[in-house]
Amino acid sequence: MDVNGRGGSSTGLSEEEMDLRRGPWTVEEDLTLINYIATHGEGRWNSLARCAGLKRTGKSCRLRWLNYLRPDVRRGNITLEEQLLILELHSRWGNRWSKIAQHLPGRTDNEIKNYWRTRVQKHAKQLKCDVNSKQFKDTMRYLWMPRLVERIQAAAAATSGSSPAAVAAHQFSGSCDIVAGSAAVPQMAAGGSDFYGGQVSTGYTPENSSTAASSDSFGAQVSPVSDLTEIYNFPVSDNHNPDYFQTGQVGYTDSLISPTGYFNHGLDFQSMEPNTQWYDGGDTATATATADNLWNVEDIWSVQPQFTNI
DNA sequence: AAGCAGAGCAACCGCTCTCTC
DNA sequence: GGAGAGAGCGGTTGCTCTGCT
Numbered sequence: 001m002d003v004n005g006r007g008g009s010s011t012g013l014s015e016e017e018m019d020l021r022r023g024p025w026t027v028e029e030d031l032t033l034i035n036y037i038a039t040h041g042e043g044r045w046n047s048l049a050r051c052a053g054l055k056r057t058g059k060s061c062r063l064r065w066l067n068y069l070r071p072d073v074r075r076g077n078i079t080l081e082e083q084l085l086i087l088e089l090h091s092r093w094g095n096r097w098s099k100i101a102q103h104l105p106g107r108t109d110n111e112i113k114n115y116w117r118t119r120v121q122k123h124a125k126q127l128k129c130d131v132n133s134k135q136f137k138d139t140m141r142y143l144w145m146p147r148l149v150e151r152i153q154a155a156a157a158a159t160s161g162s163s164p165a166a167v168a169a170h171q172f173s174g175s176c177d178i179v180a181g182s183a184a185v186p187q188m189a190a191g192g193s194d195f196y197g198g199q200v201s202t203g204y205t206p207e208n209s210s211t212a213a214s215s216d217s218f219g220a221q222v223s224p225v226s227d228l229t230e231i232y233n234f235p236v237s238d239n240h241n242p243d244y245f246q247t248g249q250v251g252y253t254d255s256l257i258s259p260t261g262y263f264n265h266g267l268d269f270q271s272m273e274p275n276t277q278w279y280d281g282g283d284t285a286t287a288t289a290t291a292d293n294l295w296n297v298e299d300i301w302s303v304q305p306q307f308t309n310i
Numbered sequence: 311a312a313g314c315a316g317a318g319c320a321a322c323c324g325c326t327c328t329c330t331c
Numbered sequence: 332g333g334a335g336a337g338a339g340c341g342g343t344t345g346c347t348c349t350g351c352t
Contacts, residue, residue: 022321023320023322024320024346025320025321043337043338044337044338046336047337057322058337059322059323059337060321060322063320063322064321066339096340097340098340109340109341110320110321111319113341113342114318114319115318115319117319117342118317118319119318
């Protein structure tokens with residue numbers, strides 16, 4: 001077994017023989033790796049590690065480079081738009097982190113995976129349902145994602161009515177019957193103006209809103225609200241804007257928040273199964289039994305009356 | 311102020327896939 | 332076609348930080 005966990009085939013030397021380092025990278029190691037790659041390029045990681053004089057495995061060098069040292073890697077909090085994209089893509093592909101990461105410029109699979117595990121799975125745990133369960137997936141599809149769209153739109157509207165974020169969210173909503181108040185989730189559509197009326201969180205500013213219109217803009221962060229918790233707690237205000245969810249009134253353009261175009265044609269909510277039982281309390285006994293567990297999570301909605309009866 | 315618990319995240323592990331000979 | 336090596340992926344671990352008691 002070599003240090004890569006592949007049986008020592010790469011070098012034929014044991015970890016002791018190579019005196020390999022493990023654990024956090026030092027600044028010196030980072031600089032060594034950066035300089036070497038700048039000169040020689042990346043690839044052939046095992047030989048690269050040796051030639052660069054790094055007492056690291058090739059695997060470790062590759063990971064460090066791809067996840068942290070690459071010039072185009074983005075660090076920091078996941079934006080609302082990215083959260084939305086992650087939720088959508090995960091619902092589609094599951095734990096295909098690298099594939100998901102391909103659609104989030106500058107984000108690494110590791111970062112997305114960590115985001116999912118720390119944020120999303122946490123909430124699944126709090127809801128006492130499995131992250132892969134239909135229940136949880138429906139929650140994401142019909143509650144969290146529209147909520148995210150709402151927040152993106154609200155944030156964009158607060159700054160510029162035609163900002164890329166607004167366009168993106170409009171297009172997302174336009175492709176998504178959910179937020180248009182489809183029959184799939186009548187309770188949401190009928191949730192009253194408070195449900196749709198949102199207020200931009202104080203943590204969300206023009207400076208930290210982002211778009212994918214340019215990769216540079218991804219540098220913006222949404223630190224204070226970059227959590228599903230905030231979706232639950234989306235403040236109700238007088239900032240009602242029914243236009244947010246008027247699908248069919250939104251012009252579809254090619255300028256999207258997502259460079260991959262997911263917001264205008266990738267979503268397939270029509271194919272998503274409405275789980276009316278989940279929302280309308282089809283099984284009242286069961287729903288009531290679980291209601292406390294499900295809906296007392298972090299003030300989940302600024303709850304609407306009809307949502308409490310789940 | 312100290313101890314504890316939980317969250318977040320960097321890094322590692324082990325497996326599989328792909329490429330090369 | 333088979334074997335070996337490299338690369339990539341998803342899962343897991345463990346350290347650090349932060350907030351709470």
